[in-house]
Amino acid sequence: MDSPSQKLMTSLVFCLAVFFSASSASAESVLVRELCRATKVNPECVAALNSDPRAAKATSHLSLGEIALQIAAENTTKRQELLDQMLVDPNATSSWKPVLKTCKAHFETAALQFSTASRELGLDAMSANYEVWMASDEIVACLAFMRSSKQDIPPLVTSCNYVKTLVSIGDAVTKRW
Numbered sequence: 001m002d003s004p005s006q007k008l009m010t011s012l013v014f015c016l017a018v019f020f021s022a023s024s025a026s027a028e029s030v031l032v033r034e035l036c037r038a039t040k041v042n043p044e045c046v047a048a049l050n051s052d053p054r055a056a057k058a059t060s061h062l063s064l065g066e067i068a069l070q071i072a073a074e075n076t077t078k079r080q081e082l083l084d085q086m087l088v089d090p091n092a093t094s095s096w097k098p099v100l101k102t103c104k105a106h107f108e109t110a111a112l113q114f115s116t117a118s119r120e121l122g123l124d125a126m127s128a129n130y131e132v133w134m135a136s137d138e139i140v141a142c143l144a145f146m147r148s149s150k151q152d153i154p155p156l157v158t159s160c161n162y163v164k165t166l167v168s169i170g171d172a173v174t175k176r177w
Helices: 004-037 042-050 061-088 094-120 125-148 154-174
Strands: none
Touching: 004 042, 004 061, 004 154, 042 061, 042 154, 061 094, 061 125, 061 154, 094 125, 094 154, 125 154
16 A cells, blocks of 8 residues: 555656646747747637647747648648549539649649748748748739639639648748748
């Protein structure tokens, strides 16, 4: 049987472990809050970063920045996959197909640019920022092509707006260095 002092010691160790893990989690969320305050899309930024458990584990602004840009690349790729699904959907409007094909290519390039920015961030923040803005240009080109084709594709507009949110996060990340 445990002595009262052993029980007290076990309880104290447990309480300290809970306290220190809570303060560590609080410090990590401070990094996300700081980054997101620097964007034009604070609530959307917090939601995007909190959707990935890696962001909560970031230990520095640099590591959070790299993770944020990786999240941007991954989510842009997921949006590209949505366009793939729309292209093969027999119920999709046939006049949308040329726009979807063109925008799929723009999303693919934007995802690659976010990925490149993530790798460059710690080495050359200015180059990383350039890559983020090139990703933005890809999304702008997609929207321009959709408008010039006189098409209105709500899921595509939503995807473009989401990637613009990721650009805002990427811009805030790359301006920190």
